[in-house]
Amino acid sequence: MQHYAWNWGILVTQPYVFWILSGLLWTMLVALAGWVLALALGSILGVARTVPNRVVRALAAAYVEYFRNVPLLVQIFLWYFVLPELLPEGAGRWLKRDLPNAEFWTAVLSLGTYTACRVGETLRAGIESISRGQTSAGLSSGLTMAQVYGYILLPVAYRVTVPALTSEFINIFKNSALALTIGVLELTSRTRQIAEFTYNAIELFTCATVIYALISLVVTYAMRIAESRARLPGMIASQPTDA
Amino acid sequence: MIAIDKVSKWYGRTQVLADCTTAVARGEVVVVCGPSGSGKSTLIKCVNGLEPFQQGSITVDGVSVGDKATKLAKLRARIGMVFQSFELYPHMTATENITLAPIKVLGRDRVEAVARAHALLERVGMREFADRYPANLSGGQQQRVAIARALAMEPIAMLFDEPTSALDPETITEVLDAMMALAQDGMTMIVVTHEMGFASKVAHRVVFMDGGRIVEDAPKAEFFDRPHSPRAQAFLSKILRH
């Protein structure tokens, strides 16, 4: 350790400072785009897991089981290396050669579809926790099943699962580092790259650590505020008072 | 046998017990009652040191509870306690619940402890449920097992913390019957309860608490016939109307 040449200035030296910033940008892009996909697909899955139709439920369950039980890294490799081979020749070639930023889109697709299964399970639990009484109430007032989901079950499920959804969002942020395995130059990848050039690994990984930690903390804090605003009176059990 | 002398207790800044003084003689049954939040549960938890107190003193059979040198575990082993929510250990059968402390604390032989547990279960009318888990027993049955569990340590006194408050009306009687039998056998008992029927039948004295203070401390007959304080009068008229 005594031979380590400290140089915190490396973090603000050109071109490294721009590499780090562009890495951060890609991390955010992958995570946010993946999250949009995850939330959309996850909502569909959450509904599909709870509807009366058996076939729909089974299909959604199969989706969840696949994405839950295969390591995310393997899923990324399947999307990136195997999918183009399985498609018709033209489509496969387009994916491999012509699609701009193919690595980025693959990362978004992988993270989004993977996180969707976790979002779906979270929403399913939220829906199940309220569905019995609320569904009968909604149906008996003349709403259709679709309206019951749209106006009652989903809106309430989103609200009661805010803490769990927040931690899924932070997970997708953390998992976005896996995009480096297919060549997306995101934050972790960039800091490692610079560390290899300059041997200032400690400074660079400290920088990455601080950035990841800050993002997670800010998101957690923001969601806590949002949650208290969106809280439905009586829905989240308060601490029981003890005599 | 139990002497409570000028006991005060605070949670942070809020005072929950103020200058409480009373005593319980050997073989005496004392019922503690009062509105919720009056500090009655807290007071009996102070008796076996489950709750610390900041001022005053409590002695049980000559041992000071608040004294730092007192081995609380040793003292507690001699005082039985029954809780509002039973607190049977859910991972153990009725028999195992009863034998745990005798084996681990008193070092009793297992065979002997089990035999004694079965005898105690017999006494509370629960012999046939000896190998059931708490989840498979009704509330009243659980509470009777809890009484047997406390008796297994051959206590010199028993504390009851609202033993029937969490029970369905139809199972309250079976628990009260077990407690009455115990009182008639001469057990020293402090019972926190709203069951005034029980109090009028077996209590020797009634202690009435309000706002952390002992407002009234009188022989049973006097308490029911001529309560001094307006608070106790109001409480009694409310409770007895039911």
Next chain:
Amino acid sequence: MRIDIPFIVDHLPLLWQGMKVTLLLTLLGIVLGIALGALLAIARLSGIRPLTVAAAAYVDLFRLLPLLLIIFWVYFLLPLWLGRPIGGFYSALVSFVLYEAAYFSEIIRSGILGIRRGQINAGLASGLSYAGTMRHIVLPQALRNMLPVLLVQCINLFKSTSLVYVVGVNDFLMAADVIGTKDNRLIEMYGFVALVYFTACFLASLAVNRLQRRYAL
């Protein structure tokens, strides 16, 4: 496109070599991770202020970071500190233990906190010491409550070991990757890896569910 099954069969012995590394990493990660996690949980519940704060800070920090970043930290930093290279396997193992311990400790802690205060009171009131109450009453119940979650975390760890790919450890995925790249058979190899992971994790999850139903208190 044609799936070459005999190709997979021919390479099973090599793949098994990789799987052995994966299993060893998983096993060591579980044992050491739970050990460190238990220490952290005890520190956090100890009520001794510096210990509580240190354990909480550790757990919170490690749960904020990507596992990959931690692997790189260890991979670069540990040799610097020790003055000699330690290789991908040990780097990865140390990372898994440090990272998973944060999660294990939270599972253990909430398992213990899930036991109601009344149970502790009942134990103390019967004359058991604090340690005796912990040992005979709180921990057996906590263990039962936390066991399913703990096992799910172990399955997650098994899946996470595939990340050692980035530091070149020859685990199951890497073995398949090497074979597939050499003979241009990535489809078979990645497909097979996915199938094996899926089957193992799916069956393990089923077993955990069954266990949970049987031992629910």
